Amino acid sequence: MPDANGDRHAVILSGGGAYGAYEVGVLKAMLTGQMPQTSFTPIDPDIFAGTSVGAINAAVLTSQIGSGASAADAILFLEKVWMKAIAAGPDSCGNGAFRIRGDLFRYLNSRCIANPAQAIAEMGEDGAVIAQSFVDRIFNFANASGPVVNRALEFVDLSTFVSSGPIQRLLEGILSLDAIRSSPKALRVVAANWETGEVRVFENKDFIDGQGREIVLASSAIPGFFPPQYIGGEAYVDGGVVMNTPLKCAITAGGVVLHVIYLDPDIDKLPLKVLQNTYNTLDRTVLIHNATVTNEDIDHAAWINEGLETIERAQRGELLGDQDLRAFAQVAAEIAKSIKGGSPYRKLTIHRYHPHYDPGGGGIGILNFERERMVRLIELGFIDTIYHDCDESHCIRPN
Secondary structure, X not given: OOOOOOOOEEEEEOOOHHHHHHHHHHHHHHHHOOOOOOOOOOOOOOEXXXXXXXXXXXXXXXXXXXXXXXXXXXXXXXXXXXXXXXXXXXXXXOOOOOEEOOOHHHXXXXXXXXXXXXXXXXXXXXXXXXXXXXXXXXXXXXXXXXXXXXXXXXXXXXXXXXXXHHHHHHHHHHOOHHHHHHOOOEEEEEEEEOOOOOEEEEXXXXXXXXXXXXXXXXXXXXXXXXXXXXXXOEEEEXXXXXXXXXXXXXXXXXXXXXXEEOOOOOHXXXXXXXXXXXXXXXHXXXXXXHHHHHHHHHHXXXXXXXXXXXXXXXXXXXXXXXXXXXXXXXXXXXXXXXXXXXXXXXXXXXXXXXXXXXXXXXXXXXXXXXHHHHHHHHHHHHHHHHOOOHHHHOOEOOO
């Protein structure tokens, strides 16, 4: 519900695979008020916007609240989901996010497979998927045009060997589509249209039977690792391809006080490797790209604030300088369009939460769901939020 000032609070959750456990820690501090050494007041967000793993977290919270839980109870439920259903313990059979097809050790492990019939069924399913993919690629190689090297590279498809069955079954058990549609909280989930490259923002009303859980799976379908999800006959993949931190969605939904939780550390606090290698180069490239886009979105919000403040000063009859006029010119058209559309902009407050240093694992860490690591990430997010410093985090606060 809106706060004492009538401002709607929004939580924005970015993508980042296993690092999504950090978001759980931040939310646990924000929503439960378990922050004894601070004067932080718990919030009850009106809007949840998420991409990829952020979409999973946002959808679960919206579903729980739609089922009658408080925001505090919803985040404690989400924490249990991460610890008991998603995290991989030393004695567990993999994690609750994905499994590798053709894993002989799994087929022979009695803890993973209840009986021989189940082992045979799973082996048969995996074998059929891998064989069909191989046949399709042989056919493509034989009939496609172009250089032989290019056609040979099309044989490589890691997603053939990865099953998203675990996360699909988990979402079927914990997501209520009825609760999401009727929830008092606005939900925004971002996915990328794999054919057009366009952003698609799904809302509560889109979570209907036959596509509701597929929306969340699409938003978290990492290209090349998970296969695309088809919604309405169109292929969709991880929303992080086009919008890893869905800030604009929350603003469009009416958010005024924005709590942005993203999973990229400060680039300047990641030391360059003395000996460069392809993996670290690609990892750093992705981090720089994500940080740049997030910072641009936040800077844009700051420009909106400056433009609105310029309008207020002009209305008071104050003399405007060149800097004021430039601030207004940057966003004048956007402000005018918003007013014409019947939803005028309000000054935004943006709180930023993210790990300032690499929490360990690098880019490949998005696939590491070991339980001990999940515990550390949740604790890190919780502690970072307890001692959150707006000045250090470069939050946006209007004058």
